[in-house]
Amino acid sequence: MTLTAAADGSALGNPGPAGWAWYIDDDRWAAGGWKHGTNNMGELKAVLELFRATEGIDDDLLVLCDSQYAINSITKWMPGWKAKGWRKRDGSAVLNVDLMRELDEAIQGRRYRFEWVKGHVGHVLNEAADARARAAATAFQQGRDPDTGPGFGTVSRSPIRVTVPAETALFDFDDQEPPLREVVLRLTDEEHTRLTRRAREAGVSPEELLRRLV
Numbered sequence: 001m002t003l004t005a006a007a008d009g010s011a012l013g014n015p016g017p018a019g020w021a022w023y024i025d026d027d028r029w030a031a032g033g034w035k036h037g038t039n040n041m042g043e044l045k046a047v048l049e050l051f052r053a054t055e056g057i058d059d060d061l062l063v064l065c066d067s068q069y070a071i072n073s074i075t076k077w078m079p080g081w082k083a084k085g086w087r088k089r090d091g092s093a094v095l096n097v098d099l100m101r102e103l104d105e106a107i108q109g110r111r112y113r114f115e116w117v118k119g120h121v122g123h124v125l126n127e128a129a130d131a132r133a134r135a136a137a138t139a140f141q142q143g144r145d146p147d148t149g150p151g152f153g154t155v156s157r158s159p160i161r162v163t164v165p166a167e168t169a170l171f172d173f174d175d176q177e178p179p180l181r182e183v184v185l186r187l188t189d190e191e192h193t194r195l196t197r198r199a200r201e202a203g204v205s206p207e208e209l210l211r212r213l214v
Helices: 039-053 068-083 097-106 124-141 189-202 206-213
Strands: 002-011 016-025 028-037 060-065 112-116 160-165 180-185
Touching: 002 039, 002 124, 016 039, 016 124, 028 039, 028 124, 039 060, 039 068, 039 097, 039 124, 068 097, 068 112, 189 206
Parallel strands: 002 060, 060 112
Antiparallel strands: 002 016, 016 028, 160 180
């Protein structure tokens, strides 16, 4: 399956109070920003936080952006910059290098593609992300905390069931019980993300990793 999301940035004054946002639907979106930043910072940060929020999913990710700078930085220029020690072809330093480094790490092992969409023409997802990024920038301009949104969701995912030997030391099972026990875990998205990342690093399924931990 493919998960589609829009990512956008906003800066009032550019540079000035700045915001970022990614948006999937009204139940899954996030926003933030800075007291002083640029539009390009917002564009990159929105994509970065989208990848971070969806780290634990196994779906392909389609990222809609109205920023050619963000798309080209990630899909075209970043490998060359990284090979040159985060320097451009002329030897000058890459702008927003901290965000670039974090993005380079966040996209590793992910299945994704970007699609450019024209901004401010009524594209539903893009407009939703733009409105939230602009609202975050406005909040910083006015000295308020921005609405950071619900994130990717805090509702527990489908339970993970792990069958473990009954004699496992972690559990005090009666000898008369069956030799195997099924343990059901309900994880938040944050917990599931951490579990999935560790399982990927170990080269096993999340269920197998849990068996090893038990």
